[in-house]
Amino acid sequence: MNKWEKMDKDYIWHPFTQMKGWVENPQLVIERGEGVMLYDTEGKAYYDGISSLWVNIHGHHRPEIDQAIKEQLDLIAHTTLLGLVNKPSAEFAEKLVKATPNGLNKVFYSDDGSTAVEAAVKIAFQYWQFKGRPEKANFINLGDSYHGDTVGAVSVGNIDVFHKAYKSLLFPTYKMSCPSFYHSHLAGIQNEAQYLAYLLEELESFLQKNANKIAAMIIEPLVQAAAGMLMQPKGYIKGVRELTKKYDVLLIVDEVATGFGRTGKMWACDNEGVCPDLMTLSKGITGGYLALGATMVTDEIYNAFLGEPTDYKTFYHGHSYTGNNLACAAGLASLEIFQKDSVIESLPPKMEVIARHMEKFNKMQYVGDARQCGMLSGIELMQDKEGKVPFDPALQMAGGICQAARGYGLIVRNIGDVVIFMPPLVSTTEQIDEMLTKLEKSMKDVLDKFGNGQHYSDPCAF
Numbered sequence: 424m425n426k427w428e429k430m431d432k433d434y435i436w437h438p439f440t441q442m443k444g445w446v447e448n449p450q451l452v453i454e455r456g457e458g459v460m461l462y463d464t465e466g467k468a469y470y471d472g473i474s475s476l477w478v479n480i481h482g483h484h485r486p487e488i489d490q491a492i493k494e495q496l497d498l499i500a501h502t503t504l505l506g507l508v509n510k511p512s513a514e515f516a517e518k519l520v521k522a523t524p525n526g527l528n529k530v531f532y533s534d535d536g537s538t539a540v541e542a543a544v545k546i547a548f549q550y551w552q553f554k555g556r557p558e559k560a561n562f563i564n565l566g567d568s569y570h571g572d573t574v575g576a577v578s579v580g581n582i583d584v585f586h587k588a589y590k591s592l593l594f595p596t597y598k599m600s601c602p603s604f605y606h607s608h609l610a611g612i613q614n615e616a617q618y619l620a621y622l623l624e625e626l627e628s629f630l631q632k633n634a635n636k637i638a639a640m641i642i643e644p645l646v647q648a649a650a651g652m653l654m655q656p657k658g659y660i661k662g663v664r665e666l667t668k669k670y671d672v673l674l675i676v677d678e679v680a681t682g683f684g685r686t687g688k689m690w691a692c693d694n695e696g697v698c699p700d701l702m703t704l705s706k707g708i709t710g711g712y713l714a715l716g717a718t719m720v721t722d723e724i725y726n727a728f729l730g731e732p733t734d735y736k737t738f739y740h741g742h743s744y745t746g747n748n749l750a751c752a753a754g755l756a757s758l759e760i761f762q763k764d765s766v767i768e769s770l771p772p773k774m775e776v777i778a779r780h781m782e783k784f785n786k787m788q789y790v791g792d793a794r795q796c797g798m799l800s801g802i803e804l805m806q807d808k809e810g811k812v813p814f815d816p817a818l819q820m821a822g823g824i825c826q827a828a829r830g831y832g833l834i835v836r837n838i839g840d841v842v843i844f845m846p847p848l849v850s851t852t853e854q855i856d857e858m859l860t861k862l863e864k865s866m867k868d869v870l871d872k873f874g875n876g877q878h879y880s881d882p883c884a885f
C-alpha cells in the first residue's frame with residue numbers, strides 16, 4: 424500500500440461505498456489522465472469506461488479546457504454572483520440558452536446535479552404561489568427515479584436502496600410507474616407501443632383528478648441512468664410533455680446524466696422535440712473538469728419572481744460557489760469543442776460499436792438485458808434470464824465483473840447487478856471496441872466461474 428492509499432483509508436469516507444470492504448482491500452490510486460486513459464501511481468493504464476462517473480466528455484488533460492482554466496486562473500478563480508457579475512458565467516449563460524431547447528431563456532447556477540434539482544423543485548413550488556395557486560404544491564415523480572442526494576432531490580427520488588432509509592425526512596410525492604420497457608412485464612405488457620399507451624393513460628387519469636394540487640412532474644428523459652440504465656419507450660417524454668401542458672403542470676426534465684450528447688443528441692429532449700419548463704444540467708457541463716450545476720427556466724417562470732424588494736418575490740436560494748469563474752470558463756471551452764469537433768455528428772459510428780457488443784452480450788447465459796441509448800449502456804445480469812430471476816445480491820456479481828475489469832485495464836462501475844458502460848464521447852470506435860472486448864473478458868471470467876460453482880465478488884460495492 425502506498426502512502427496515498429494509506430492516507431485515504433485513514434481519513435476518507437467514500438461516496439456510495441461500503442467502507443469496511445474498502446479499507447480491507449487494495450485500492451487504485453489514480454495519478455493522472457490523458458484522453459480516455461487514467462494512470463495509477465504504478466504507471467498502469469486504464470480506460471475510463473464510465474467517464475469518471477459520467478462527467479468526462481472530451482477526454483482528460485484536454486488542452487483547450489486546460490488552457491481556458493489557466494487563462495481564467497490568471498485573472499481570478501472565483502467571485503460571488505451575489506451582487507456581482509463575472510465574465511465567464513455571463514458568457515456561458517448566453518451559450519447555454521442558445522444550446523438548450525428554445526424557450527429556456529434563463530440560467531440559475533448552482534454546484535452540481537443535486538443542487539440543480541433542489542433549485543428546480545423550489546422554483547416550481549414557489550412559482551404557483553406567485554401565480555395565486557398555492558394549492559399546486561405537490562410533485563409527480565417516476566418509479567426508480569434518481570435526482571441526487573440532497574434531501575429535496577431524495578424526496579423526488581424513488582430507488583429504495585438509496586432512499587428508503589430517509590422516508591420520514593422527505594416530502595411525499597405521487598409516483599407513476601417506472602417507464603422502463605424492460606420492466607413492462609410487471610404490468611403484464613410485452614409490446615412497447617402498448618406499454619407507452621399504458622403509461623400515458625396512467626398519467627392522464629391521475630392528472631384529470633389531481634392536477635389542481637400538482638406543481639410539477641419531474642423526469643429523467645429517455646434513460647433512468649442511476650436506476651441501472653432503464654430505457655423508456657419511444658414517445659414517452661413527448662407524451663408526458665403534452666399531458667403536463669394540457670393539465671397545467673410544470674415539467675422538470677433532469678438532464679444531469681443524459682445532457683451534453685450522451686443520448687446521441689445534445690439533449691435527450693432533442694430526440695422527441697420536447698421543451699420542458701425547467702431543465703437541470705450538471706455532470707458534462709464543464710466537460711467533466713469542475714463542479715457546476717444549472718437550472719434552466721422559461722421566461723414565464725422567471726417573470727413570476729419579478730417584483731419590488733418588499734414584494735418578497737426574490738428567489739431566496741444560492742450557493743457560495745454559484746457560477747464559479749473557473750467552472751464557467753471550462754464550460755465555455757467544452758461547448759466550443761462540441762462545435763469545433765462536431766462531437767454530436769461524430770457519435771453514430773461509436774454508438775454502432777456499442778450496439779454490436781450489446782447484441783453479443785445479450786446472447787450470454789447470465790445477461791438478462793444489455794441495453795443502450797446513444798452512448799449510455801448497461802448490462803443487467805440475471806441468474807435465470809427467461810424467468811427474470813436475479814442473482815442473490817450477496818454474490819455481488821456485477822461488482823465482481825468491475826473488479827475483474829481492472830485486471831484488463833478498464834474502469835467500469837456497477838449499480839446493483841447492472842454494469843454501467845459510459846465512455847467519454849471523445850473515445851474512438853477502436854477504443855470503444857477495445858474497452859468492450861475487455862469488459863467481455865471480465866464478464867466471462869466471473870460468469871464462467873459462477874457456472875463452475877465459484878464466485879468472485881466485490882467487497883467494496885454498496
Ligand SMILES: Cc1ncc(COP(=O)(O)O)c(C=O)c1O
Nearest residue numbers: 535536537569570571677679680
Ligand atoms: C439524473 C440525475 N440527476 C441528478 C444527479 C445528481 O448529480 P450530482 O451527483 O452531481 O449531485 C444525478 C447523478 O447521478 C443524476 O443521474
